[in-house]
Amino acid sequence: MKVAVIGAGLGGLLSASILSEMGYSVEIFEKLPFIGGRFTSFKYRGYEITTGALHMIPHGSRGPLAELLRKAGAKVEIIDSNPYGTALYGGEEIDVNRRRMPLRSKVLFALLCMKNWFREVKLSELERRLDDFSAKFLRAFLGWSFSITPEQTTLTKIYPVYRSILEHGGPGVPAGGCKAVVDALVDVIRSNDCAIRKLKVSAIRKGNCGFSVYFENGDTEKFDIIISNIGHEETAKLMGIKKYVKLEPSRGIKYSISVRQPFIEHTGVLFTLNTRRISGMNQVTNADPNLGKGNFLMAHQPMLTSNVKFEISEGLKDLKELLKGYDYEILAIQSFSDGWPVNRAIAGSDSGCKTPVSGVYVVGDGAKGSDIEVDGIALGVKDTVEYIRKSL
Amino acid sequence: MIVITESCVGCATCMLVCPADAIRVEGKAEINYELCKNCKKCVLYCPLEAINFVETAG
Ligand SMILES: Cc1cc2nc3c(=O)[nH]c(=O)nc-3n(C[C@H](O)[C@H](O)[C@H](O)COP(=O)(O)OP(=O)(O)OC[C@H]3O[C@@H](n4cnc5c(N)ncnc54)[C@H](O)[C@@H]3O)c2cc1C
Numbered sequence: 001m002k003v004a005v006i007g008a009g010l011g012g013l014l015s016a017s018i019l020s021e022m023g024y025s026v027e028i029f030e031k032l033p034f035i036g037g038r039f040t041s042f043k044y045r046g047y048e049i050t051t052g053a054l055h056m057i058p059h060g061s062r063g064p065l066a067e068l069l070r071k072a073g074a075k076v077e078i079i080d081s082n083p084y085g086t087a088l089y090g091g092e093e094i095d096v097n098r099r100r101m102p103l104r105s106k107v108l109f110a111l112l113c114m115k116n117w118f119r120e121v122k123l124s125e126l127e128r129r130l131d132d133f134s135a136k137f138l139r140a141f142l143g144w145s146f147s148i149t150p151e152q153t154t155l156t157k158i159y160p161v162y163r164s165i166l167e168h169g170g171p172g173v174p175a176g177g178c179k180a181v182v183d184a185l186v187d188v189i190r191s192n193d194c195a196i197r198k199l200k201v202s203a204i205r206k207g208n209c210g211f212s213v214y215f216e217n218g219d220t221e222k223f224d225i226i227i228s229n230i231g232h233e234e235t236a237k238l239m240g241i242k243k244y245v246k247l248e249p250s251r252g253i254k255y256s257i258s259v260r261q262p263f264i265e266h267t268g269v270l271f272t273l274n275t276r277r278i279s280g281m282n283q284v285t286n287a288d289p290n291l292g293k294g295n296f297l298m299a300h301q302p303m304l305t306s307n308v309k310f311e312i313s314e315g316l317k318d319l320k321e322l323l324k325g326y327d328y329e330i331l332a333i334q335s336f337s338d339g340w341p342v343n344r345a346i347a348g349s350d351s352g353c354k355t356p357v358s359g360v361y362v363v364g365d366g367a368k369g370s371d372i373e374v375d376g377i378a379l380g381v382k383d384t385v386e387y388i389r390k391s392l
Numbered sequence: 393m394i395v396i397t398e399s400c401v402g403c404a405t406c407m408l409v410c411p412a413d414a415i416r417v418e419g420k421a422e423i424n425y426e427l428c429k430n431c432k433k434c435v436l437y438c439p440l441e442a443i444n445f446v447e448t449a450g
Contacts, residue, residue: 033436042408049408051439308402308419333418335402340439 001025001392002222004213006201006238007229009037010374011364013185014065014381015227017072019388020192027223028189029215031200036182037229038340038365039374047292049256049332052342053178054298055284055291056269058145058372059164060172065181065378074184077175079287081268084170085280087137088322089273096137096271097170105130116155123150123158136273143279144269145372146347147252147302147336157348160370168375173267173287204238206357225359225388231344231366232351239360245351247366249341251303253277253315254334259295260327262286277301277311278318297328302342308335343373350376353384361387394428394435396421399442406434406443 001024005012008030020026034040038052048055057065060080069076087094101109108129112121123142127135127150142148142158174180189196200216210224228235236244264270264283271280278301285296299322301315312333319330336342344366345351353367361367361384369379404417414427415434421443435443 032439037439042405044408051403051405051408312419332404332407333402334404335419337401338399338440340401340403 001224002210003027003225003227003388004029004211004221004223005227005229006204006213006235007031007037007364008035008196009229009364010039010182010185011367011377011381012227012229013182013189014068014072014378015229015363015384016194017074017185017188017192018068018381018385020189020194021072022385022389026189026192026194027221028194028196029199029201029213030196031198031216033198035186035196036179038336039178040182041177041179045331047256047258047296047331048177048179048290050178050254052254052336052340053374054254054282054300055173055177056171056282057174057181058171058375059168060170063164063168063375063378064369064371064382065375066172068378068382069181069184072185072188074181074188076181076184078172079175079267080172081170081266081287083266083268085269085271086266087133087140087271087273089133089136093270094133099133101134102131105134112155113159121155123153123155126150126155133273137271140271140273140279143302144271144300147250147300147342148346149302149304152250152346153348161347161372164371164375171268173282173284175288177284177288177291201238203240204235204360205240206359211359226361227384228355228360228362229364231364232355232362233344233366235355235360235362239355239357241356247345247349247351249337250343250346251335251337252342253301253303253308253311254332254336255299255315255319255330256332256334257297257299257319257323258292258329258331259297259323262295263297263323263326263328272318272322275318275322277304277314278322281322303335303337308337311335347372350380353380354387358391393425393446393448394423394430394432395444395446396423397442397444399440400438401440401442403439405437405439409433409437
C-alpha cells in the first residue's frame, strides 16, 4: 500500500511516522525548504523563534500527542508545567489551579449547561453572568489557546476542551521546543526508509485504481491512499472539487521578547486579565534554557479587528504596561492569518478527517479531534490511521 | 529586486531566515534594500508565496 502525505507539518509527520511504523510505504511531499510547518523554529539572534507555536503542548506529557509520540517511537522529553498557569489580575498573581470559582458562578455555569440542551449557548452569555475574575479568565484563556473571543464560540464547542483539561491536565514544553518534536518524528520516518521530498503538489486525480499525484515540476506519481496536511479547502482545490465547506480561521499575533530579569517564575502560562489585547505569556527558557540566551518570553493576542497595524499597536501598549520596570527587547512581531493562520478552523468547528472522496483523508489543523491545538491534531491522526486500517 | 506582495500576512518567517538581516516585520514584511543581497532565501521560505524576485534592468 503506497501512501502519499502532502505537507510536512505536524499532522503529516505524525501520520507518516505511525503508518510507516505499521509497514505502509509512505512518501511525504513538502513545498517549503523546511520541515514542520507552523510547529518548528529558527535560531534568530540567539532565540528559537517559532514559525507559529508558543512552544507548548496543551496537555504536556499526559495528553493525546504525547501518547501518539510514544506509539510512534519518537523520543521527546516533555517538561510538564507546574503550576499549569497563573493569572495576573488587578496587579496580583493568582494560581489558577488553586483558585475556586465562587459558588454563584458555579451555579450559573450549571444552569447554562442545562439550557444548552435546548439551544446553543454563546460563551459571551456565560461570560456576562460570571464574577469579574472568572469572566476575564475565560476571555484570556480563549485568546491564548485559540485566538478567539467568547462571542465567537459556544458552550457545546468548548465543553470537550474543558473536560479534556480536567482529564489530562495542563501544558508542557518539549525540551528543545516544538522543533524537537518535529526532529524526533523525522528520525522515525527516515529510519523506516520513508522519503521526505521537497516538492509542491499541484493536483490530485482519482484513477480507476488509486490516485495520480501531480507535482509542480511536471512529474506524476501513483498512490493508493492520500493524506493531506493542508486543510480541507486546499485539498478540495487540488482535487478539482468546486464545492467545499469554507471554514473560518482564527487570527492572532505573537511577540517574542528577551527580558533581562525573569518576568515569569514558572514554566506554565501567565494569563493577563486586565489588558486590551494580550491574553497570556510564557517564559519557555524556564523549562529549557537552551531555547534562548537569557529569559525568552512570548506573548500572544487574538486579532479582534482586521487592521493588523492597529492590533499590534494595542498589543504593544499592553506590553509596555505589563513589562514596566523591566529591561526588555522585542525580537519579533509575527501576525498569523489567511493561509498561515493560528487555526484553519475556529476551535470546535474542525470538520473531521474524511473527505467526499474515499481514500483521501485530511489531517492536522482543520481536521482536529475535539481537543486543543496539537493534542487535537493527534486525535485526528489517530482517527485517520484507524479509518485506513479498517478500510483494507 | 525582492518585492513583497499583497498576500503577505506578516508571519516573519522571511525575517528569521534572512542572512543579511534585511527584513523587518510589523504586520507586513519590509525590505531594507541597502542590506538586501538578492539571495532570494525569503522567496523560497515564504509559506504564502508572497515574496517575488523581479529582474531589474541595469
Ligand atoms: C501564533 C501561534 C501560536 C501557536 N501556539 C501553539 C502552541 O503553543 N501549542 C500548540 O499545540 N499549537 C499552537 N499553535 C497551533 C499549531 O502551530 C498548529 O495547529 C500546527 O502547527 C498545525 O500543524 P499542521 O500539520 O496542521 O499544518 P502546518 O504546520 O500548516 O503544515 C502544513 C504543511 O504543508 C505544506 N504545504 C502546503 N501546501 C502544500 C502543497 N501543495 N504541497 C506540498 N506541501 C504543502 C506547508 O508548507 C506546511 O509545511 C499555534 C499557532 C500559531 C500561529
